[in-house]
Amino acid sequence: xAEVPEPTHRRRSHAGTRDLExxxxxxxxRTTVMRSSAMRDLMAITARPEVISLAGGLPDxxxxxxxxxxxxxxxxxxxxxxxxxxxxxxEGFEETKDCILEVMGAEGMLxxxxxxxxxxxxxxxxxxxxxxxxxxxxxxxxxxxxYPGAVPVFCSYQADVVQxxxxxDGMGIDELEGLLGELRSEGRRPKFIYSVPSFQNPAGVTMSxxxxxxxxxxxxxxxxxxxxxxxxxxxxxxxxxxxPLYQLxxxxxVIYIGTFSKILSPGIRxxxxxxxxxxxxxxxxxxxxxxxxxxxxxxxFVREYFAERRWQxxxxxxxxxxxxxxxxxxxxxRDNFPAEATWTEPEGGLFIWATLPxxxxxxxxxxxxxxxxxxxxPGQAAYVDGRGRHxxxxxxxxxxxxxxxxxVRRIGEVIAExxxxxxxxxGEHRLPPAxxxxxxxxxxFRKAEGA
Amino acid sequence: MKVAxxxxxxxxxxxxxxxxxxxxxxxxxxxxxxxxxxxxGPDLVQRLVADRPDVAFVAMHGVGGEDGTVQELLEILxxxxxxxxxxxxxxxxxxxxxxxxxxxxxxxxxxxxxxxxTAFREFGAADALGRxxxxxxxxxxxxxxRGGSSLGVRFARAPGEVPQALVSAFSYDDRVLLERFVxxxxxxVSILGDKPLPVVEAILLxxxxxxxxxxxxxxxxxxxxxxxxxxxxxxxxTEAALGTYRAxxxxxxxxxxxxxxxxxxxxxxxxAIPGLTDTSLLxxxxxxxxxxxxxxxxxxxxxxxxxxxxx
Numbered sequence: 001x002a003e004v005p006e007p008t009h010r011r012r013s014h015a016g017t018r019d020l021e022x023x024x025x026x027x028x029x030r031t032t033v034m035r036s037s038a039m040r041d042l043m044a045i046t047a048r049p050e051v052i053s054l055a056g057g058l059p060d061x062x063x064x065x066x067x068x069x070x071x072x073x074x075x076x077x078x079x080x081x082x083x084x085x086x087x088x089x090x091e092g093f094e095e096t097k098d099c100i101l102e103v104m105g106a107e108g109m110l111x112x113x114x115x116x117x118x119x120x121x122x123x124x125x126x127x128x129x130x131x132x133x134x135x136x137x138x139x140x141x142x143x144x145x146x147y148p149g150a151v152p153v154f155c156s157y158q159a160d161v162v163q164x165x166x167x168x169d170g171m172g173i174d175e176l177e178g179l180l181g182e183l184r185s186e187g188r189r190p191k192f193i194y195s196v197p198s199f200q201n202p203a204g205v206t207m208s209x210x211x212x213x214x215x216x217x218x219x220x221x222x223x224x225x226x227x228x229x230x231x232x233x234x235x236x237x238x239x240x241x242x243x244p245l246y247q248l249x250x251x252x253x254v255i256y257i258g259t260f261s262k263i264l265s266p267g268i269r270x271x272x273x274x275x276x277x278x279x280x281x282x283x284x285x286x287x288x289x290x291x292x293x294x295x296x297x298x299x300x301f302v303r304e305y306f307a308e309r310r311w312q313x314x315x316x317x318x319x320x321x322x323x324x325x326x327x328x329x330x331x332x333x334r335d336n337f338p339a340e341a342t343w344t345e346p347e348g349g350l351f352i353w354a355t356l357p358x359x360x361x362x363x364x365x366x367x368x369x370x371x372x373x374x375x376x377x378p379g380q381a382a383y384v385d386g387r388g389r390h391x392x393x394x395x396x397x398x399x400x401x402x403x404x405x406x407x408v409r410r411i412g413e414v415i416a417e418x419x420x421x422x423x424x425x426x427g428e429h430r431l432p433p434a435x436x437x438x439x440x441x442x443x444x445f446r447k448a449e450g451a
Numbered sequence: 452m453k454v455a456x457x458x459x460x461x462x463x464x465x466x467x468x469x470x471x472x473x474x475x476x477x478x479x480x481x482x483x484x485x486x487x488x489x490x491x492g493p494d495l496v497q498r499l500v501a502d503r504p505d506v507a508f509v510a511m512h513g514v515g516g517e518d519g520t521v522q523e524l525l526e527i528l529x530x531x532x533x534x535x536x537x538x539x540x541x542x543x544x545x546x547x548x549x550x551x552x553x554x555x556x557x558x559x560x561x562x563x564x565x566x567x568x569t570a571f572r573e574f575g576a577a578d579a580l581g582r583x584x585x586x587x588x589x590x591x592x593x594x595x596x597r598g599g600s601s602l603g604v605r606f607a608r609a610p611g612e613v614p615q616a617l618v619s620a621f622s623y624d625d626r627v628l629l630e631r632f633v634x635x636x637x638x639x640v641s642i643l644g645d646k647p648l649p650v651v652e653a654i655l656l657x658x659x660x661x662x663x664x665x666x667x668x669x670x671x672x673x674x675x676x677x678x679x680x681x682x683x684x685x686x687x688x689t690e691a692a693l694g695t696y697r698a699x700x701x702x703x704x705x706x707x708x709x710x711x712x713x714x715x716x717x718x719x720x721x722x723a724i725p726g727l728t729d730t731s732l733l734x735x736x737x738x739x740x741x742x743x744x745x746x747x748x749x750x751x752x753x754x755x756x757x758x759x760x761x762x
Binding site: 360427 | 621
């Protein structure tokens with residue numbers, strides 16, 4: 001019998017096991033824009049178990065009943081093991097699309113199932129859309145601040161990312177219109193406008209009805225696509241439901257990205273993209289090249305789960321839990337943050353965006369906060385150009401009410417130390433700040449009520 | 452040989468340290484050593500006592516691992532370790548102490564003033580700032596005394612920017628320094644044993660030259676090794692670096708950072724445990740000297756096991 005050679009290494013612990021130079025000549029041009037930074041290293045240590053992390057974006061999966069999970073998986077194993085363990089169609093199963101139609105229907109959308117492709121999380125939707133539409137140097141427009149996880153996608157396809165400022169009513173459409181005109185005069189046509197219109201990540205703001213209408217009209221008039229990323233739409237804790245852009249537009253110029261991550265589980269990596277047929281066709285080809293199909297097993301799980309007819313009740317449970325946590329966080333902010341601070345009051349979703357006095361840099365503050373065992377996302381992560389230095393994203397969905405109170409209290413304490421120090425440093429004998437910050441914080445959120 | 456690789460810990464540079472450590476572990480395995488990886492935590496002493504390694508490879512950066520704390524424990528336990536002694540680490544980690552030692556040795560270092568928070572909070576040190584700023588001129592650099600990479604380092608271009616820069620720097624340490632800015636070429640000299648390796652130059656490719664973060668981002672800074680220096684420049688730079696290494700009492704290895712302008716080299720600081728990741732400067736310099744990473748690691752181990760006097 002032939003001897004099987006012993007493996008020479010127990011493990012290969014990381015990609016760069018040998019010298020970078022040996023591979024450097026092989027790297028694609030686009031990897032030069034994939035950056036690592038000191039701040040990303042800082043984020044890596046927020047995972048220490050003793051740290052109360054308000055930095056995550058996690059739904060609380062502990063609320064999902066384990067016995068229900070067990071029952072569904074058992075049924076799949078007993079009744080459809082062979083199929084569930086097999087490859088599936090690239091577009092996804094029709095049965096999965098039926099579930100998607102139910103979810104979209106709950107927000108007033110009625111797409112043609114043939115316009116849907118099931119993706120590996122909503123994140124793959126962002127990747128596939130960018131892969132389909134963007135050549136190096138093409139302009140992609142997004143909100144400022146924007147979803148931090150979208151930036152690396154745009155950058156890896158070498159897009160020229162331009163951000164349009166948000167206020168409490170979402171992306172500024174006047175600014176957008178101005179930008180489109182500017183780009184036109186330079187002979188450049190942006191490929192798409194990326195927006196999270198409802199309970200935006202990271203700002204927690206929701207685009208007003210009027211702006212939604214104008215955005216859709218602008219897209220149509222300029223023949224530009226809007227990519228609507230709507231992971232949180234059904235997690236509304238107050239206020240009136242707002243029609244998705246997809247519904248307003250009818251699906252001609254809006255590509256819609258949805259996900260089961262926040263209403264069921266992010267671990268199953270199941271999302272979807274709805275696009276006009278010619279675009280969808282390309283996206284499907286792109287997906288085929290990427291991963292052939294989305295996990296068959298988790299599609300079976302979703303099918304079983306929806307068959308129980310309890311998915312909306314679970315969302316109602318989540319809404320109860322998250323609403324309370326949001327309220328606890330807002331109260332904690334009022335109790336612990338300085339008077340100069342402002343923050344958004346989201347009507348849904350997972351995040352609050354707080355902005356501190358402009359002499360506080362939240363990346364530095366994070367270093368200090370980590371010594372107090374608490375973490376948040378520094379605002380800079382949501383900008384491509386280094387802005388957002390005075391803001392932070394706080395998550396309230398993945399932590400308990402007690403953790404929220406204690407976490408915000410600790411952050412408030414380190415802020416108070418910095419405020420006091422700054423006061424000491426700028427006594428009467430000192431000159432006032434000589435000039436305005438060259439890059440002012442651009443998110444003019446109004447001060448929250450009662451703050 | 453049984454080699455404990457100490458990495459991670461709680462410092463802000465945990466991420467870099469884990470990468471340094473992983474790369475060292477791979478090299479040690481290829482060299483045929485028995486590797487004992489330790490993510491440093493409360494059980495450190497227990498593990499060292501139980502496993503009794505022949506030598507410890509310290510791949511930790513920042514406060515806790517690079518400031519002499521871990522080194523002191525290893526000295527007490529009688530376990531030989533790589534890099535400088537506990538006392539030398541402490542001097543290197545603290546920029547104020549380091550600059551004092553460099554200055555006392557008669558080596559050029561940019562003018563500076565150091566403050567702790569108490570000076571501002573209790574003794575009204577803010578009132579003295581104006582005079583210092585006059586001495587140092589603008590732009591000036593504000594740094595936390597203890598801290599690695601570029602964390603908390605800020606330029607102030609005008610008096611109005613000083614308080615904000617101080618708030619940033621004080622986020623990392625209770626003591627900060629204000630330093631005269633020297634406009635020149637940024638060089639790093641790694642020293643192995645008592646031999647300087649080829650000089651590395653950091654050239655900022657894009658972005659704000661006052662943005663320290665850019666200096667550490669892949670793709671925004673280009674590193675040239677060996678740096679293009681005239682023979683006189685090279686001699687001046689390596690002599691200054693060696694002088695610094697000795698003044699701080701380093702042994703094993705260290706990396707000395709300096710700026711070269713028309714007057715010559717200006718010494719900034721020494722790093723007792725420079726990064727060992729695949730993008731770090733010490734391995735680059737070693738490779739330029741013809742040493743593979745394995746050879747570098749082996750040499751560092753040899754130095755740890757060879758008793759050497761601190762000059």
